[in-house]
Amino acid sequence: MAKFSPISGFPEWTPGQKMLEQELMAKIAAEFELAGFAPIETRAVEPLSVLTNKGDDKEIYLLNRLHDNADQPKEKSKEKEQLGLHFDLTVPFARYVVEHQHLLSFPFKRYQIQKVWRGERPQEGRFREFYQCDIDMVGAETLDVSADAEMAGVMLKVMRKLPLPQAILRINNRKVLQGFYQGLGIDRLTDTLRIVDKLAKIGPEAVADLLKEELGIDDKAVELILSLAKLQGGAEVIEQAKALGVEHELMTEGLEELSQVLALTEHLGGIEVDFSIARGLDYYTGTVYETTLVGHEHIGAVCSGGRYDNLAAGGKVPYPGVGISLGITRLLGYMFGRKLIEVETQSPTQVMILLNDAESRVKSFEVAERLRARGISADVYHTTQNFGKQLKGIQKRAIPYALFIEEDGYAVKELATGEQSKIDLDTWQPAPRERVQYKCNF
Amino acid sequence: MAKFSPISGFPEWTPGQKMLEQELMAKIAAEFELAGFAPIETRAVEPLSVLTNKGDDKEIYLLNRLHDNADQPKEKSKEKEQLGLHFDLTVPFARYVVEHQHLLSFPFKRYQIQKVWRGERPQEGRFREFYQCDIDMVGAETLDVSADAEMAGVMLKVMRKLPLPQAILRINNRKVLQGFYQGLGIDRLTDTLRIVDKLAKIGPEAVADLLKEELGIDDKAVELILSLAKLQGGAEVIEQAKALGVEHELMTEGLEELSQVLALTEHLGGIEVDFSIARGLDYYTGTVYETTLVGHEHIGAVCSGGRYDNLAAGGKVPYPGVGISLGITRLLGYMFGRKLIEVETQSPTQVMILLNDAESRVKSFEVAERLRARGISADVYHTTQNFGKQLKGIQKRAIPYALFIEEDGYAVKELATGEQSKIDLDTWQPAPRERVQYKCNF
Numbered sequence: 038m039a040k041f042s043p044i045s046g047f048p049e050w051t052p053g054q055k056m057l058e059q060e061l062m063a064k065i066a067a068e069f070e071l072a073g074f075a076p077i078e079t080r081a082v083e084p085l086s087v088l089t090n091k092g093d094d095k096e097i098y099l100l101n102r103l104h105d106n107a108d109q110p111k112e113k114s115k116e117k118e119q120l121g122l123h124f125d126l127t128v129p130f131a132r133y134v135v136e137h138q139h140l141l142s143f144p145f146k147r148y149q150i151q152k153v154w155r156g157e158r159p160q161e162g163r164f165r166e167f168y169q170c171d172i173d174m175v176g177a178e179t180l181d182v183s184a185d186a187e188m189a190g191v192m193l194k195v196m197r198k199l200p201l202p203q204a205i206l207r208i209n210n211r212k213v214l215q216g217f218y219q220g221l222g223i224d225r226l227t228d229t230l231r232i233v234d235k236l237a238k239i240g241p242e243a244v245a246d247l248l249k250e251e252l253g254i255d256d257k258a259v260e261l262i263l264s265l266a267k268l269q270g271g272a273e274v275i276e277q278a279k280a281l282g283v284e285h286e287l288m289t290e291g292l293e294e295l296s297q298v299l300a301l302t303e304h305l306g307g308i309e310v311d312f313s314i315a316r317g318l319d320y321y322t323g324t325v326y327e328t329t330l331v332g333h334e335h336i337g338a339v340c341s342g343g344r345y346d347n348l349a350a351g352g353k354v355p356y357p358g359v360g361i362s363l364g365i366t367r368l369l370g371y372m373f374g375r376k377l378i379e380v381e382t383q384s385p386t387q388v389m390i391l392l393n394d395a396e397s398r399v400k401s402f403e404v405a406e407r408l409r410a411r412g413i414s415a416d417v418y419h420t421t422q423n424f425g426k427q428l429k430g431i432q433k434r435a436i437p438y439a440l441f442i443e444e445d446g447y448a449v450k451e452l453a454t455g456e457q458s459k460i461d462l463d464t465w466q467p468a469p470r471e472r473v474q475y476k477c478n479f
Numbered sequence: 480m481a482k483f484s485p486i487s488g489f490p491e492w493t494p495g496q497k498m499l500e501q502e503l504m505a506k507i508a509a510e511f512e513l514a515g516f517a518p519i520e521t522r523a524v525e526p527l528s529v530l531t532n533k534g535d536d537k538e539i540y541l542l543n544r545l546h547d548n549a550d551q552p553k554e555k556s557k558e559k560e561q562l563g564l565h566f567d568l569t570v571p572f573a574r575y576v577v578e579h580q581h582l583l584s585f586p587f588k589r590y591q592i593q594k595v596w597r598g599e600r601p602q603e604g605r606f607r608e609f610y611q612c613d614i615d616m617v618g619a620e621t622l623d624v625s626a627d628a629e630m631a632g633v634m635l636k637v638m639r640k641l642p643l644p645q646a647i648l649r650i651n652n653r654k655v656l657q658g659f660y661q662g663l664g665i666d667r668l669t670d671t672l673r674i675v676d677k678l679a680k681i682g683p684e685a686v687a688d689l690l691k692e693e694l695g696i697d698d699k700a701v702e703l704i705l706s707l708a709k710l711q712g713g714a715e716v717i718e719q720a721k722a723l724g725v726e727h728e729l730m731t732e733g734l735e736e737l738s739q740v741l742a743l744t745e746h747l748g749g750i751e752v753d754f755s756i757a758r759g760l761d762y763y764t765g766t767v768y769e770t771t772l773v774g775h776e777h778i779g780a781v782c783s784g785g786r787y788d789n790l791a792a793g794g795k796v797p798y799p800g801v802g803i804s805l806g807i808t809r810l811l812g813y814m815f816g817r818k819l820i821e822v823e824t825q826s827p828t829q830v831m832i833l834l835n836d837a838e839s840r841v842k843s844f845e846v847a848e849r850l851r852a853r854g855i856s857a858d859v860y861h862t863t864q865n866f867g868k869q870l871k872g873i874q875k876r877a878i879p880y881a882l883f884i885e886e887d888g889y890a891v892k893e894l895a896t897g898e899q900s901k902i903d904l905d906t907w908q909p910a911p912r913e914r915v916q917y918k919c920n921f
Contacts, residue, residue, distance in 0.1 A: 040577070040578075041574055041577055044522065044526075044562070047522035048522075049522060049575065050520070051519075051579070052517035053517075055519050056517065056518060059518060071851040071854070071855075071856050072847075072851060072858070073826060073827065073828040073831075073856055073857065075495075075497075075498065075826035075827060076497045076498060076501060077491075077492070077494050078491070078500075080490075080608050081594065081596070082489060082608070085545075096544075096545075096546070097544070098545070099542070099543045099545050100540045100542065101541045101543060102538075102539070102541070103527075103538075103598075104538070104539075120486070121545065122542070133491065135482070136482075136484070136485070137491070137493070140493050142825065142876045144861045146858070154523070156545070166522050166523060176861065181840075181861065183859075186844075301844055304845070304848075383517065383584065384515060384516075384517035384588070385512035385516070386515040386517075389515075398625050399743060402625070402628075402629075406746075409514065412513070414513050414515055415514075416515030416588070417625075419618065420623075430584070433584055434584045
């Protein structure tokens with residue numbers, strides 16, 4: 038093999054960074070399970086028709102067999118439906134629910150921590166292969182709006198358990214926006230939503246221009262749309278939205294749902310209404326979420342999602358759902374890349390056994406086994422260099438202890454302090470410490 | 480969405496089965512870490528040139544962007560190298576080592592638990608998407624044969640911690656076979672290995688025929704090849720191999736390495752020499768492993784690997800390595816499919832709080848939060864059905880406890896016994912039990 042370069046958009050961590058990622062995912066999973074979400078895992082591929090059913094389809098990676106391409110006529114390989122890698126975990130989950138409905142109890146609460154793939158242009162914090170951590174809940178026929186509150190609450194608690202700057206979870210409701218726009222007499226709702234969704238990126242003036250030029254919306258209506266989008270805060274902004282004077286049944290319903298979500302999550306703090314959030318994906322029908330990190334707003338939403346009442350339907354039963362997704366690779370890529378988190382750990386080894394000579398390897402392996410049997414991660418040094426060199430090698434690997442096999446027993450040296458002492462092999466314990474050592478610089 | 484059918488070769492578990500898979504992977508990872516293996520994760524894709532560098536390439540899934548296919552001329556999409564999904568974890572690991580060598584300390588011990596993809600024809604226990612659990616160790620320039628012993632020992636201990644029938648780990652050494660064949664004057668070594676590798680499938684007579692007809696090997700040599708392949712057992716078979724009277728330097732070296740591996744793993748039991756093991760992949764150069772389950776030999780090797788001295792090389796430094804891989808999806812697919820393991824658990828929820836009426840949802844959410852704060856997985860019943868129906872729903876989900884919010888306090892019902900009693904919400908604990916309940920039928 039020759040030299041290799043990274044492939045843009047496909048990040049790989051060091052062993053220590055991977056250990057931290059594992060720890061954080063375990064924390065996330067534990068929090069999900071505390072709230073009664075069960076894990077599932079869906080296959081990485083879906084038929085193209087499932088992937089392109091709703092939402093954006095231009096970023097999909099299609100699969101072809103190397104063998105098919107080379108040896109078989111094009112027609113033959115098209116006999117079966119084309120498969121593509123999933124670009125999120127919501128679409129596969131909706132398919133999983135319909136396919137496995139006879140095995141599930143509804144409402145069904147699941148979490149899913151898996152990689153997804155998108156063929157988009159990579160940039161800071163945007164990858165082509167990345168992990169998502171999702172929770173979703175689907176009901177058979179109906180799903181109470183309390184489910185929408187639960188999503189927000191669980192994700193906010195998760196973000197607070199991770200080594201991250203402070204998170205603000207902002208919510209809106211598509212029904213409010215749609216009702217408001219309909220109340221203004223606008224009929225191109227999707228286009229309006231798409232343009233308002235650009236507010237954070239291009240600012241209110243550019244949004245106003247687009248609404249007028251592209252959709253022919255009049256000045257008064259544009260002004261009201263921007264007035265609504267400016268409202269952010271607690272329960273008081275619901276009254277302020279009503280005070281704008283636009284009325285529509287759907288808007289009333291959406292505001293009522295927002296009130297309920299706020300009431301059920303009030304005790305947590307950190308959840309705000311923000312009427313500027315629209316969310317791009319077509320399949321959202323009610324509550325929508327976006328989470329930003331205070332002081333790091335430029336990286337955009339790190340945790341988002343929403344209510345989808347029409348995504349999954351199997352035969353006569355509709356499965357309304359709501360979900361929220363945490364982009365863990367994006368977060369870690371940012372934290373590692375900016376050195377906001379620095380990992381010191383390189384391996385799980387707690388004790389390295391020094392090697393006296395080639396003949397003592399069997400004895401050294403036995404000593405390692407005795408430590409492992411008591412749950413202590415132990416390894417044997419690989420070559421018979423002099424002890425000074427072996428100790429340097431151990432220090433370089435950030436392993437905390439070295440163990441010497443002596444003629445009359447055993448001794449342990451703590452690398453950080455240089456302290457060395459005789460030990461009883463069957464009772465000695467390393468000082469307790471976290472599995473992963475890391476520093477936060479934020 | 481319409482009805483969906485499974486895609487052949489892409490298995491999906493129920494939530495309870497997924498929970499068991501997680502438990503087993505956590506056990507496997509813990510055992511790997513005890514022995515000093517650090518986790519890494521490689522991207523799911525590699526350039527085609529890396530994937531086809533060694534070994535079998537016909538099963539590779541290639542990636543194409545949907546967008547590229549539709550809108551761009553074929554030439555443009557070929558500017559960058561074609562990417563494919565990895566078909567094992569050894570080839571990506573070798574690439575990872577060379578690419579990230581400046582960040583690693585050698586010898587480098589890593590484990591990797593990840594999905595791989597192969598476009599081959601699915602059959603029982605053979606999938607197109609599956610998890611592998613690998614350990615590998617690579618040295619810079621040299622790697623002691625004790626590493627080969629470590630692989631076997633760790634994997635055997637892992638297999639013994641999993642709910643599986645008894646495992647026998649069988650080892651051979653490619654040098655023995657190559658030296659033996661060269662000592663017999665055979666020069667088409669790869670072809671000979673390939674044919675001998677079919678022994679378990681087609682039997683000794685068919686192998687003899689192929690060796691004679693395809694390679695023109697004489698009767699005497701074929702007889703000796705089959706005599707060697709018949710030898711199985713402990714250290715004594717090494718002497719029996721020598722007694723066949725074929726001599727070659729490479730064979731002597733291989734037998735010496737086998738002796739050392741046996742000596743370092745003798746205390747474990749369950750490791751046997753088997754001179755019939757050849758392993759298909761081209762990149763193995765020394766020790767090779769295959770593991771079968773007693774009474775379930777027909778499913779083939781469930782854990783295999785070997786030594787590869789030439790797979791990874793970056794510039795002037797060679798990185799000899801050795802690794803072994805456990806096919807966990809294959810194992811679980813077999814155990815679930817034959818009902819050798821039956822999972823009862825459907826979700827992590829320990830307590831379901833009954834819902835008195837719609838208005839008490841906020842109060843019920845608070846109660847759930849108080850339990851979760853003490854590490855108890857709690858959920859709130861979704862609808863205000865009568866208590867009889869709610870209790871039936873809870874039982875159907877295999878959740879052990881139901882909690883009633885009463886006017887003067889709280890009561891808990893254990894579903895299995897029907898026992899109900901008043902509790903103090905802040906001190907009550909569910910009876911300790913394993914996170915996943917399952918039955919083994921073997």
